[in-house]
Amino acid sequence: MRFTQQAIKKYRLHRLLLATGAATLAFVISIGSRYFQEINLVHDAQRQAASDTVQRLDRMLANVQRISQQHLDLVNTTCPLVQQRLLNISVQLQVTRAVLLVKNNEVFCSSLFGKRDYDFAKMFPDLTQSGQTLMLKSALIVDKGSPTLIFWVPVPGAPRSGIVHSLHITMLSDFILEPHPYVDRMALNVGHSRLLYGERAILPFGDGVKDDACYSQASVRFPYSVSIFSAPDWQLAIRSLPQHIPLFLLVFLLAFGIVYLASANRLNLAYHISSAIQQKRFLLYCQPIIDTHSGDCTGVEILLRWHDERQGWISPDVFIPLAEQHGLIQSLTRYLLIQLVQRLYLFPRTCDFTISINIAAEHFTQGQILDDLQTHWFHHLPAPTLVLELTERTALERIDNQLLTRLHQLGARLAIDDFGTGHSSLSYLQQLQPDVLKIDRSFCATIGTDAINARVLDSMISLGKDLGLKLVAEGVETQEQVDYLKQRNVECIQGYFFSMPMPLEDFPQWLSNYRRSLAAKSMA
Structure with a gap:
């Protein structure tokens, strides 16, 4: 049950590796991004230099042409x-x-x-x-x-x-063809001749003469062009990168810090889960399960709630997946069994009354669940029947049929929770051979509002009936939903229509009040 120091050190190492990897990736991405920005900057600067030169020469020649024509x-x-x-x-x-x-x-x-x-x-x-x-x-x-x-x-x-x-x-070439940033030299090309900046000789151009210019632009008004000579653009881009090293290092440090702190929050919460288990901070709640034919309460589903001193109420949707991720879900289940056995006196002492608990897939498939149940549940010879609800939230590996047989021999029942919302439901039916099928609240919520999902719900009910499974509908909140499910012979229902989840200590009083109310209705 303890989140060992070795596990903490291992996870801290993972945090360091994750933060370093993320920071390195951010570092490489920032360098790559800057590199391509510099490539574009080089191209833009060379195009601008050629364009400016052509414009100046065009203005000069246009002025000469204008005065000559006069x-x-x-x-x-x-x-x-x-x-x-x-x-x-x-x-x-x-x-x-x-x-x-x-x-x-x-x-x-x-x-x-x-x-x-x-x-x-x-x-x-x-x-x-x-x-x-x-x-x-x-x-x-x-x-x-x-x-x-x-x-x-x-x-x-x-x-x-x-x-x-x-x-x-x-x-003119001394100022018209002068070098620019990212431009080593410029040349004026006229016909088959070329004049380079700083040169006093006219060189041949065109007609098979090798031209190593990186960019050229021709005038649209006069018969000449301007060529740009420089080192390859990738070399110019790489030369500019060292001046950005402080920025790259800042990106690395920021990415490292953000990822490290973000992962630290998860480690802290995982550590708090372990501490809460040891200090018995998790509270056991239950929600009644109602038989649709008799209207009586025939069982409860046990739920875990957690109120942290610093973070307040923490949703099971947060700490349950986190416990699964950090290998604490089995410890959490053992904690639930131990606390539940100590409070069995709060429930009816009859095998017709069921107590349902949720079991994680990894706990079930590793076979450890059998040892835990024998140690923490069946050893105490409890009267209520235990129902193990296996959620479809995580994938189910292949299960040993001997494990299923042994659980049934001990008197436990198997249920598929949240049926139809997770991994392959038909695969679960085939592997688990369950006794109970729990229909997810999302399907019950569509009763009377969504014809398509209502047909899906009817199909699920028919499937459960054909397989001889007991059906339990979750999330029932209205009388319309109760009537709908009752008409389709769904055996049991649970939801806010009957009761919100309550502390275990409140259940006896609730059950007494509920049965008195039920009896009064039957006599009326």
Whole structure:
């Protein structure tokens, strides 16, 4: 009956392992969650960096295009007349290092050198052959070899005439293509050429050239794209995790503490159950069982109640499953038998009177119930008949038929409690070969209100009759339910209609009052 120190130590170890496991799981989940958040953060940052760069380049090129379109009439003039205006355009745009005028495939004027005579197709082949308006090209005269971005604005209807802008792309790349968080380098891609941030050489791009960029975004207004270069996203995500270690440790400690404290509450209650058994704190209550034909009280069901000094009344729905879980249910049953035997004088001394007690499945299937009954019940030669109610709350393992035979020989009856609500009822009927079938209160509550469940109730009653079992209906609360069950020849009923559960010491007075009332009704 004692909840031993060894058991307490074992359960504390289980608590530690459970709390550690739960905390570790929370730790791993928090790391995993943060890792995927960082992956998304990396992708978002790279997409945003590329988008911002494209927007800035688009604004710059749109401004150049707008001003050029306003001065396309310069193509039809002579160089000496417009060179100063070309210089003004270059100064106005700021990003332009030189402005060239082209007419009929001839570059005839430069903002830097005045009159020119170059073949436009030879000087800028990409712009004439592919019809592009942008190209990357190395400078030929000023700062020879440095990258430039050529922007071609043709005259509408005259594709070989227009304005060419040579842009300071090396200077622009220093702030337009500058690195961002989660971005190691950026590149500008135009046609088959690429310019990397910090590089002064134009590199080939496309047409089979390996591209190790992790993300690229093209402009929808102009023929270029921007590429992002960085370490793999998983590496960037892992690099950021160490800074979150304090948070991960906090999650670990919180999860450990919560689980450990939660399991401690259960251990405390289990320990209190053991203490309450030793200190005889559990109280025995009973509820009368009424014969439907005679109306007399022919038995009682014994119930346990527990009032804890600190937690007050604790429901059997709480402490019974907890006692089963921690191996205390057999000790609780032995306690009930010992206390009940000491109070047998409170009940009628006749074998027609039954006393029902609940037995847990594990107590029954392990065979220990036979030794306990012989020691704590039959040894005292009690007059009332003992009924063992086996609930369907837990699964029933295979039962030794010799155990069933021996229990019947000793005079005990077997009942299935809460029939139809737990594990396989038909399996219970086959294994136990019971004497009594107790119909659960949930079915009685549907009488007169639920046609479907009422049919189920009728089927259960018919099944019990066909098997020759005594039927006891629980949870009877109304006269309608009494009449319904009586009409269907249910032998016994119990419930609040007759009496709520009462302390055993109150039963003799209740029985006396009930029988006087019954006799008065029969004489009336």
